[in-house]
Each structure stands twice: as C-alpha cells, then as structure tokens.
Amino acid sequence: MNVPQPPTGRGALARREARLAWGMLLPTIAAVALVVILPLLAIFWISVKPVGLVDLRPPSVLVRESLRLRDDTARLDYRINNSSQEEVIEGAGFTHELPASVRITGEIPQPCQLSGRILNCEFGNIPGGFRERFRIDVEIDGDAETAAAAVKATEPVTRGEVDYILTNLTFTLENFTRIFDASEFLSVLWATTFYTVFGTIGALVAGLFAAMLLDSDFRGKGILRGLYLFPYVAPVIAVAFTWVTLFDPFSGSANALLLQMGVVSESINFFGDRPQALIMVTVFEIWRYFPLSFLFILARMQSIDSDMYEAADMDGASPFQKFWYLSLPQLLGILSVLFLLRFIWTFNKFDDIFLLTGGNAGTRTLTVNVYEQAFAVSNIGAGAAVAVVIFFCLLLFSWFFFRFMSREEGF
C-alpha cells in the first residue's frame, strides 16, 4: 500500500514566495549597499592610501578659451594649465571644435594641428604647475559679440592620463602608524572610554530613577512624561548650543549662579578646560539620552505583574525590599539590553561632542578624531584609518550584543 509522504524540499509555491520576498527587499538592499556597504569598503581602501583633502579632485588639464578683439584683429586666446601643483599628467592635450563664425587665419602654434574646424593640441607629459598660453589670429564673420559668445559656448575637450591617488596602487601604512602615535592615541582612547562607560551608565541610572518617578499614578503624569522626553526630541544642535551658552565662562548663567551662591570664587570654563570638559560632555550625554532609557524601563515596569507585589505585601516586604528583590530582577533583562545598545550608540556619538567642544580640552573621542584627522588636519587617509579602528571595535561590540540577544529572548 502506498503511504502518502509529505513533500520534501521546496515546492513551487515556496520558491515563488522566496522570489517575491527578495523582490520586495531588492530596493532596500540596493540602497543600503550603495550608501552603507560601498562606503565601508571605501573606508578600508582609503585607510591605506596616502591621501589628503587636496588630493580629492584628480589632477586634470584645464583649458580656458576666449575670443579677444583688439583694434581690427581678433585672436583666439588659449590658456592651459595643470590643476595639480605636483602630479604629472601624461599625454595631455585637448581638442576644440571652433564655431562656424570663426576662421583661423594666423599661424597655428607648434603643438597644435587644424583639421577642418577642429583644433587639436598635444602637449605630451606636463609637470605639476604647468602653464601655457598661446594666441591664434582669426577672422570672424558677422558680429564680434556673437562670435565671442559662440566661442564661449564651445567647450574644449581635454584628455590626459593621471596617476590618481584614490585609484592607483600606492599603499601605505603611515595612516595607521600616525593615528596610533602613542600619547595622542592614549588620550583619545581614554576620552572614548570615559565618555562611553559613564555616559551609558549615567543615562541608565538616571533613566531608571525617572521611570520610578513616573511609575505611580498622579495628576499631570502625562505632562511630566512628555517633558522628560524634551532633551531627546529637540534637535541636538539646538540643545548643544544652549548648553554652551548656559555654561559660557563670561556670559553663562550657570557660572553667574554658582558665583552668586558662593560655590565657586571665579568662573569656570566648563567646556574649555581639562578635566571638566570631558565630564561636562558626559553629563550632556546623560542629560540628552536618559529619556530613552526612561521610556524603555517605564514600559517594562508597567508590564510587571502586580500579583507579585500583592503577594510580597502579604508577606510583609518593605518598599525597598520589593524594589530590590522584585522590580530589579524583572528589569535586569531590559537594563542589560539597554546597556549594550546605549554603549554602542554612545561610542558612536559624534555630533554632541563636536558641537560642545569641537574635540578640544581632552574630549576628542574616536569618532571626533575621524573628523579631526580628515578635515582639521586635512588627512583623509588618517581619518579613514580611525574609522577602520572604530569599525573593528563595533564588530566586537555587536558580537557581544548578538550573543547576548540570542539568550535574552523576546527583545
């Protein structure tokens, strides 16, 4: 007798479903690949290239042409130069198609040839900083103005092979040796660690406290909850500049208040001096991101079963005992997930520190260092090298995160 067997393998329906799924995911995958994966690969490439901010544009042959009229003679004026001061351009040259109203009458200079309406010039290899200028007498038909405009409208087509730094095969490890340069790197590492660890823990603790404040029912709770989210919802640039204004050493209200209360005897440069600048940016981080942890923790708190607390009440547990032995263990899961996520995000934070101190006074974290190296020192390669270091740290963190997440079900 034939026992019916369940079909094995993937049937036509399953394959169709999979095809549909990939079709729906395709736009996202394409976009993400273009804007995330490609730049990530580029970062690795650039990090081993000796490339500065000025090298970004490949050197090219620049040709400017114009029609000059003096007395009765008209002249075509060509200026050719190499856009780079250092790089050699091989086989440099250009072709220019003249408008019909202009006819060459004068002598054609050495590197050029005329065939029909097309002027073709060949300069061979031109060194960096190369400049050349020549004029050719021409005759114009009709109105001079329109002829000049017609010349302006045509664009010479340039050519030339260059050894472009971003695409050639010159590699260097100098970027890495540079950023690992002992003392500076240590201070960057210290700032990053301090900021990340204390910023994360501080935001979690403040968030836990705020969540406990709002765990009970009272009038105005909704308003207070909305209010406590303000720091996170407001644009970072607005709140960062407000803090800078508030803690300004000369016109800041915070200093005026402290002076008046007699807490300090002279005003403090909160964001300008070590070591308080690092502490202040960490405090800012806590201030700005406690709302997030608070929101998460509050949501978890309100989903804890109240039966447990009633049982504890019957057993005569005190409020602190209830918090310590009931609430906290229940919150431990969300707290540790939050810790890992916030840790990664604090580590990644750039805007806040950049706006508050610009990375000065010992607040230069790894992310700020990317900007600092790439744009302030104009060394794109070194900036990319720092980015590579960040990427590897992140890989490590996410490995922890996913290992942990698979244990923490339900997140």
Next chain:
Amino acid sequence: MKTLRFGFVVGPLLGALWLPVLSTTVAVAASFITGDAYRPLMLYSVFWGAVLGGAAVRFDFSTPVLIAVITFLAAVNFSGIGPMHTTEEFSLPALLASILLAAAVVISQRRMVAGLEWGKLTRHEFEAAVIRFLLGAGYIIFTAIVLIPFYVMVMTSLKSQQALLANPLDFSLELSKGMDLFRSYTELFLDFGFGGYLWTSAFVSVLTVVITLLFSIPGAYAVARLRFRGRAAFSRSILMIYMVPMIVLALPIYIAFSITGLRNSIFGILLIYPVTTIPVALYMLQGYFRGLPSEVEEAGLMDGLSRLAVIVKITLPLSLPALASVSLYVFMIAWNEFLLAFMLLDDPSKFTLTRGISSLNSSEIPRQHLMAGAVIATVPIMAIFLGLERFMTKGLTAGSVKG
C-alpha cells in the same frame, strides 16, 4: 539603619535634607526670573529643616497654626538667618519667594512624614518616608534640569548681547521694548534667510519620510511575513547596519559627493537621508507587521487577492498607527540631522535649518541670534511631538535602538 528608625531621628533628618533642596530650587527659580541675587543659605536651611521636620512628626498642627508657622518662616527669611538670602531691601518678589518657600516647605514636610510616630518606627513606615523624600527630590531635580536649558534658550533669544553680558542671570523680559523683543527672530527671517532654511528642512524631512516608507514597507513585509532562506540573517544585518556610526560613512560619502559634484545639492541630501532611516523604519515596521494576525491576510489571499493587493488593502490600513509612529520618528531624525548637512552643504541658499544654525555660531553674530535659531528649529518638532505624543512615544520606544 536600625538606629535611624525613630521618628525623632527620621523627621529632623529628612527635614534637614529637604529644606536645602527646596531653598536651592526657589533661589534658582527666583534668580532666573528676577535676575536678583537670591541664594540658599545651606547651614540655616539644614537647621530650619531639622526643626520643622521634627515638629511635623511631633505635633499635628491645625491649619491656623500652619499658617502661623509659614508666616514666621517667611519673616525669618528677612532677618538674614532664614533658609534663603533674598534681596537686600524689601521687595515684592522677595516677599513672594519667601512666602512660597515657607509654604512649600511646611506643606510638603507635613506630607512627607505623614503617619510617622515620634518614637520607634516599623521598617515600612521608615522606608515609605524615605521614598517620599526621594520622589519629591527627584521630581524637582529632573524637572529643573530638563526645563532650565529650554528656558535659557527661549529667554536668551529675547535678550540683547549687552544685557546678557551685564547680568547673565537676568532673564526678565523688557516688555517696554514691544515688538523689538523679537528683533533676533525678524532679523533671522529677513536677513539670514531662515524662512528658506525652514522650508528646505520641512521639504527634505517630508520627502525623506515618503521615500523611507516606500522602501521599508515592502522590505518589512517580506521580512515579517514571507518565508525565504536567509531571513534571520537578513533581519540581523539590518540591526548591524544601523550600528555603523554616521561619521564612518560620512567620510566616503563626502569624497564621493565631492568627486561627482553632488555636494551642495538638495538632491544629494535626499539620496543619503532616506538610506540612514530605512533600516530603522524597516526594523520597526517588521516588528509591527509580525504582531498583526496573519489569518486576516490569508483570508484575503484565499479570496483571490494578490500579495500586493493584500498589503495595500489589508496590512497597511491595519498598521496605520505604526505607520504614523514610524513617519514621525523618521521625520524627527531627518529634521534634527546635523552631521551630513554640515559636511555636504556649503552654499547658504541650500542650507537646512540645522546647517543654518551652525553657521550662526561665530563670534561676530550675537548669541541671541544663535538661540533664536535654536528656538526656530526646536518649536516645530516640539509642537509635533506634543500634538502627537502617543505616536511619537511609541515610535521612540520601537525605534530607539538607534540613538
């Protein structure tokens, strides 16, 4: 701890801790409102706090006595040995501040130690009182640290540079100035082109929301509902992707845009912004789609709808609240975005609001302009937030894996 559990210890102790908190709060508030030199006197605060705390436990005052105590405390405040130092001469704000402080202290302390005996306390009574103290202090401290920066932001934008330098604490409005009060705002809109920035920001943010939804809805649906190989790996890599810091991506994007000439164009910004938000949106939406009952969709399929029709006619109408949350969250990210706008836009005619504000941060432009810019950027997002708080909060919770 056990030695503390007596009414005559707990009352004065909590009082001694509580009054300094209140006197500092009132002094700071009074300073910020009037600009005069109010300051808490810590030692006297501790002393009076202990006395009042003890009294509140020992005696059950009737209302007339309470009023008398409040009057007494407010009067003490002017003798120089009260909890708060007010203006040298008698003034109405000083009187009000003193009465406010006295009333707040007497009433709140009474509630804090409510039910405490003078003698030995049970653990419950003791801890309940401590918790009431912590909660009270917590409400005050959190509200203060959240409100003060926003208060300073708004008030500084209405002050002149000279007034700010003369007395950084004086935030009182010079109402006599009339419409001149808003001079920094009118100048920003008329001379600095903030109207244009506002428009650019709104345009960019709305388009970002639309593009993000167009990409992430099908993606999220596929991840949530359809079975295919690599689904788990895919949803995991989405999470991975938004852990990549923006600055790491911004550098190659800057290079690519410099080479292709996309810098300084709104089009370039619109190419980048949605991609930074698609992973978050996809993650949030797939969570929501998963929570929808699949039976409804299967019924639709059985009735002959195609997948696409199922999504459009069944899934999307059911997930409108989630779409609202995601849209608001994405809008917020795009509206507040600073780094990319800062790096990619140099031409003032194409600035977004955040980029426009950062151009105000120079020593030649007075502070009030910078703060007025900050207010202009903050008000719309706050208005949206307060108006649609329910969706916004949901969006924040669902999407705030991203920081």
